[in-house]
Amino acid sequence: MGRAYSTIAFDPAKCDGCGDCMKACAQAKTGTDDVARSRIQIYGRGDATEKDFELALCRQCADPKCVTVCPAGALNKDGTTGVIGWDASKCVDCLLCTVGCAYAGIALDETAGHVSKCDTCDGNPACVPACPHGALKYITTANIYNEVGDWEDLFAPGLAGCQGCNTELLMRHTLRRVGPDTVLATPPGCVPGMGSVGFNGTTGTKIPVFHPLLTNTAAMLAGIKRQYKRVGREVQALAIAGDGGASDVGFQSLSGAAERGEQMLFMVVDNEGYMNTGMQRSSCTPYGAWTSTTPVGETSRGKTQDAKNLPLIMVNHRCAYVATASTAYMEDLYEKLDKAIAASKTGFAYLHVYSPCTTGWRFPSNLNMEVARKAVETNFVMLWEYTPQEGLHFTKSVDNPLPVTDYLKAMGRFRHLEPEQVEHIQKKVVENQKFVERMTEHAHVG
Amino acid sequence: MTTATLEKAAAADAPRKQKVILAEGNEAAALGVALARPDMVSVYPITPQSSLVEHLAKLIADGRMDADIVDAEGEHSVLSVLQGGALAGARTYTATCGPGLAFMFEPYFRTPGMRLPIVLTIVTRDGITPQSVWGGHQDAMTVREAGWIQVYCENVQEVLDTTVMAFKIAEHHDVMLPVNVCLDGNYLSYGASRVELPDQADVDEFMGEKDVNWHVALDPLRPMAVDPLTGGTTGKGPQTFVRYRKGQCRGMQNALAVIEEVHADWAKRIGRSFAPLVEEYRLEDAEFAIMTLGSMTGAAKDAIDEARDAGKKVGLIKIKTFSPFPVDALMKALAKVRALGVIDRSVGFRWNCGPMYQETLGVLYRLGRHIPSMSFIGGLAGADITIPHVHRVIADTEALLNGATAPTEPVWLNEKD
Structure with a gap:
């Protein structure tokens, strides 16, 4: 499998053209404040309105045209880092590369008298932290791909998930990570609905997998794990369950297993409702959301109660490990997956993954990661972890959250909200953040 | 009396000496369980079953029984834990009654469908409401159509002996179905009488090798999908479902002969016979x-x-x-x-x-x-x-x-x- 590389990503919606990134680059690369010499350039578009900026920066292309057109062999892509390097000793200053690049990623530095381009500052780009608005990010999730890309995908290709399903992505990553010595429980919901256990004799999973009841996932897994422990075999017990089965009808079994410290990893895929059965409300459905049982009509404007915070309830079981995660923050998710797996060797590990549902939440299927990211950037969802030894702490703190409307407007299930409903949600977001912050302050060591 | 010592044709086949004790039905059931050497028992207390699971807990705590005991948070989980255990190869046991059995019903109905040879004693109790904690067969009768084998005991000795036999019946390859040993709440659960305790070695020979998940397992060494969706009207859905259900019915009918065989074998090895059907x-x-x-x-x-x-x-x-x-x-x-x-x-x-x-x-x-x-x-x-x-x-x-x-x-x- 090919190699993936880290890259600098630009979000034009967050850029106000302040130029701090260019200043940082100029300082780092030329020791001057001459932004004309910066290797990252921000341009306003034509008759630019205030927030309409474009990025000129080397994309470190996989099929770099600059390299192809260079007659002197002065440009080369490094197979390890993916960075396209420029060799001054070979360059003949023909500038063909600047013509070849479609992104204006390599340009003439007039002061220096030759071309210059981004080298990502050896993986620590100066421009990224300089941006006061978070418009620039250095994306390093390629490391995950490079590490696990060759591991076997233990779910069959072509599972019957909805287009753009976040949960399918999560399942494939999770099973790659836990590996084949696993027994997987997938209670009724989207996960078996897309074929993990299978239909009429076929199966979608290459490891032992079963349907527990919606109500007894944790209990059945506990029995399995205990027997393997009794006979001295190391088998990972893993549940991938929906929020409904975990927070509603399966909660007793979950709570009981957590209290007993049963050795398993219980992963909840929170798509905030019973999406597989037709998008009904669960206790994890947020306030105001349309669902098929909290419809919008003459006398009704969506769900009238706030969501149950299941991961915090699990913290109060003093589980060996509890964390929230999002597929929009894969490195964070992988770190938590590793810790949860380790914790499940000695106790109950609980991982709550927010999983936007393109079908049930009503947004285009190509926007799943965007919606997942906005949830975190607005603090609608908070990423944290807890262990009894170290208490609770944020793994991704959002000090200047975007207004919650940035999240709500991304999907149809909130389209009907009245201003006072939005106000309620914003107020709850702030309250929830303060609540969790207080838990971090007290460290919540139990 | 139902207890009759058989004539022994050969001294070599004679059962080893049996200890005579005084035991209540609940204790006799627990002793029967211990003799059958389950790997896992899962328990939740309920009147009039409670002293049975207390006896089990004590037997394990005293090292007289080598089993994992799971104090689950309710009967629903009790049976669910055992389903998991059985799928991983464990011999499993529990007991309940009345409201506990009602709460357990969801996994209860599923157990015979998965052909898991779990043994569950129903210390029978009348149904509520009217509110009552006393004996009656209403609980066991209410679930009689759920596909479990159900046998009823007459006295405390029969409780002990039948409890051991229940494992053998459940795990018989022609049967592979769960068994309820029904003992009357109050009358048998708390009624103390003289009981002969079979010798462990005799019971071990009677039980033979344990093999409970040869047909369905959750085991990375034998990966399979357990209980995929079946039925409906497409593909092989209808015939797949019928195959499973028909097999379940066949297992039930096979049980009639197996119950007789097992009782005969018990009589031969242990020296006590009971009418099996x-x-x-x-x-x-x-x-x-x-x-x-x-x-x-x-x-x-x-x-x-x-x-x-x-x-x-x-x-x-x-x-x-x-x-x-x-x-x-x-x-x-x-x-x-x-x-x-x-x-x-x-x-x-x-x-x-x-x-x-x-x-x-x-x-x-x-x-x-x-x-x-x-x-x-x-x-x-x-x-x-x-x-x-x-x-x-x-x-x-x-x-x-x-x-x-x-x-x-x-x-x-x-x-x-």
Whole structure:
């Protein structure tokens, strides 16, 4: 499998053209404040309105045209880092590369008298932290791909998930990570609905997998794990369950297993409702959301109660490990997956993954990661972890959250909200953040 | 008495010496479980089962039983834990009753479908409401259509012996179904009597090798998807579902022969025999019979003896195996009589009679000969079925024999108690 590389990503919606990134680059690369010499350039578009900026920066292309057109062999892509390097000793200053690049990623530095381009500052780009608005990010999730890309995908290709399903992505990553010595429980919901256990004799999973009841996932897994422990075999017990089965009808079994410290990893895929059965409300459905049982009509404007915070309830079981995660923050998710797996060797590990549902939440299927990211950037969802030894702490703190409307407007299930409903949600977001912050302050060591 | 020491053909086959103890039914059940050496027991207390699981916990705590004990947070999880354990190869056991059994129903119905040979003692208790914590068969009767094998015990010795045999029956490859050993709450659960405790080595030889998940397993060494979606109208859905259900029914029918074999083997190795399906008591020359289930049989046999002494030609038919219903064995017994009274310790709401009576009507139809019969309901919510109560049953049934019209409603034996 090919190699993936880290890259600098630009979000034009967050850029106000302040130029701090260019200043940082100029300082780092030329020791001057001459932004004309910066290797990252921000341009306003034509008759630019205030927030309409474009990025000129080397994309470190996989099929770099600059390299192809260079007659002197002065440009080369490094197979390890993916960075396209420029060799001054070979360059003949023909500038063909600047013509070849479609992104204006390599340009003439007039002061220096030759071309210059981004080298990502050896993986620590100066421009990224300089941006006061978070418009620039250095994306390093390629490391995950490079590490696990060759591991076997233990779910069959072509599972019957909805287009753009976040949960399918999560399942494939999770099973790659836990590996084949696993027994997987997938209670009724989207996960078996897309074929993990299978239909009429076929199966979608290459490891032992079963349907527990919606109500007894944790209990059945506990029995399995205990027997393997009794006979001295190391088998990972893993549940991938929906929020409904975990927070509603399966909660007793979950709570009981957590209290007993049963050795398993219980992963909840929170798509905030019973999406597989037709998008009904669960206790994890947020306030105001349309669902098929909290419809919008003459006398009704969506769900009238706030969501149950299941991961915090699990913290109060003093589980060996509890964390929230999002597929929009894969490195964070992988770190938590590793810790949860380790914790499940000695106790109950609980991982709550927010999983936007393109079908049930009503947004285009190509926007799943965007919606997942906005949830975190607005603090609608908070990423944290807890262990009894170290208490609770944020793994991704959002000090200047975007207004919650940035999240709500991304999907149809909130389209009907009245201003006072939005106000309620914003107020709850702030309250929830303060609540969790207080838990971090007290460290919540139990 | 149901206990009879068999003649031993060869001294080498003789059972090892058995310790005689005094035990309540709940303790006897726990001792039977210990003898069967399960890997896992999962427990949740409920009256009148509680002392049974307390005994189990103590046996394990004292090192007299090597099993993992899971104190689950409710009966629903109790059975679910065991399902997981069985799928990973464990021999598993639990006990419950009444409301606990009702709460357990979701995994309960699923257990025979997955063909998991779990043994579950029902320390029978009447159904609520009216609120009650006392004995009665309503709990076990209510779930009789869920696909479990259900056997009822008459006395404490039979509880102990049947508990061990239940594992052997459940795990038989022709059966692979869960078994309920039903012992009457209050009467047997708390009734202490003399019990002979089989020698562990004899029981080990009787049990043989454990092999509980050869057919379905959750094991990375034998990866398979357990219980994928079946049925519907597409592909092989309908036939797949039928194959599973039909197999379950076949397992139930196979159980009839297996229950007989296992009881015979137990008698040979341990030296005590019990009628495996249907017991006939003083039936050979009887003109009419009464039918019983569970601990009431003791008083009923005494009443039969007294009636015989008074010259009445009455016998008794005791059902031990209620599910699968022993149609052939019961037909054989019924063929000998000309009137029948059936005593139930529970209610069949739909037919306004006892459930065992209703089941028996089907057998009477198959017999192809009209036998007047009637339903008696007694012993609800801990009420006594005494010898006088049984004499009432004998008298009413004898009246049927002499041409009286059978009532369309059941006779409620404790109506004026």
